[in-house]
Amino acid sequence: MNLQNLPGQPHFAYRGDALYAENVALAALAQEHATPLFVYSKASMLAALAAYQRGFAGRNAQICYAMKANPALGVIQVFVQAGCGFDIVSGGELERVLAAGADARKIIFSGVGKTRAEMCRALDVGIGCFNVESEAELEVLNEVAQSCGKRAPVSIRVNPNVDPKTHPYISTGLKGNKFGVAHERVVATYQRAHALAGLQVVGIDCHIGSQITQEGPYLDSVDRMLDLVEAIEAAGIPIHHIDFGGGLGINYDGDEPPKADALWAKLLAKLDARGFGARQLMIEPGRSLVGNAGVCVTEVLYLKPGEQKNFLIIDAAMNDLPRPALYQAFHEIVPLRPRAEATATTWEVVGPVCESGDWIGHERVLAVQPGDLLAVLSAGAYCMSMASNYNSRGRAAEILVDGSQAYVIRQRETIEDQMRAERLPYPTV
Ligand code: LLP
Secondary structure, three states, X not given: OOOOOOOOOXXXXXXXXXXXXXXXXXXXHHHHHOOOEEEEEHHHHHHHHHHHHHHOOOOXXXXXXXXXXXXXXXXXXHHHHOOOEEEEOOHHHHHHHHHOOOOHHHEEEOOOOOOHHHHHHHHHHOOOEEEEOOHHHHHHHHHHHHHOOOOEEEEEEEEOOOOOOOOHHHEOOOOOOOXXXXXXXXXXXXXXXXXXXXXXXXXXXXXXXXXXXXXXXXXXXXXXXXXXXXXXXXXXXXXXXXXXXXXXXOOOOOOOOOOHHHHHHHHHHHHHHOOOOOOEEEEXXXXXXXXXXXXXXXXXXXXXXXXXXXXXXXXXXXXXXXXXXXXXXOOOEEEOOOOOOOOOEEEEEEOOOOOOXXXXXXXXXXXXXXOOEEEEOOOXXXXXXXXXXXXHOXXXXXXXXXXXXXXXXXXXXXXXXXHOOOOOOOOOO
């Protein structure tokens, strides 16, 4: 790999032989804040957002950041200040976006298992839309809204039965998935929603999967959605907005997903051709806004050459970077300061967690010594958000870089933090 150009991460680059995030050397951050350490580039997030904004220029569109990708308050605040709305999936996510200053009216609430308490709180703060995922949820939301004297704004999440051609765990719009209301039940579900006094139909929603790298599934789902909007409106129920979900992929391993602006030019041409170009549009991108805006800096602890495999043991593990263990995902791994003199070896890059599933990279060719620092790339999405305390490891610190400034947006979790909510049942002796 050409070390001058990190794949898809233009705001992370080598200057001389040191890797920088914008104008800040990653090694200096590691020295000050220790490792493992997540470092995010604000400029990279804004550049990713700008691609969508260019795509929607002159349109009536709302970009709702799917904050599950990276829910750090400091990251959410970047998107609040950029005018985004938010796609949330839990009461916890609701409190986070509110704490970061989001406008409640720009919040949409997705998810198959919303509780009554979550619905109640979301109604209280006045969110923009509930993306309802089943007929049963519709009835409960109606009850909850009526009991607090409100009308809940709703979209029905449609399962368009489109194959997003991605990892099965992150496909969501196929018939066998738990998400959304089946295509053939949609009109009847809208008729029911329209008849319930506690609900107000405002839109329609879909989300077909994640890390989608082809345009075909999007083009297919647009057609299916528009067919449904026509059928629902023919039944006398106006649809104010159309939400096409998120899912656009990023470059992890030479992937070449469509660019957000180019994709939307095509999708909008389809909408225009069918007379829906002036409709309010919503999208829920997560990964494509933050994935390539982050890296995880980690230190080489030990080299353990072996007969069959050579193990390179780093201080980041599956609890920090769960995607390889969960989805066999590929994350590029590069040195912060490449060694010219050392000969490269092929390594299994693994963490300290006590499981063979704790691997970060297979068969990586790296010239390294203990104490060297590495960066695991494209770690801005679904890494810290899925991090755990497995093996009682504290979660990493997070830094937001803005030009030459580096802000600590999350301190490293201490063991006291981890034990705070726990109680010993018996006196200690
Ligand atoms: N909207 C809904 C309703 C979703 O369920 C998701 C993601 C998104 C939007 C955002 O999708 P994105 O633009 O980020 O692809 N942990 C997995 C990804 C799970 C995605 C879940 N839903 C991974 O690490 O690949």
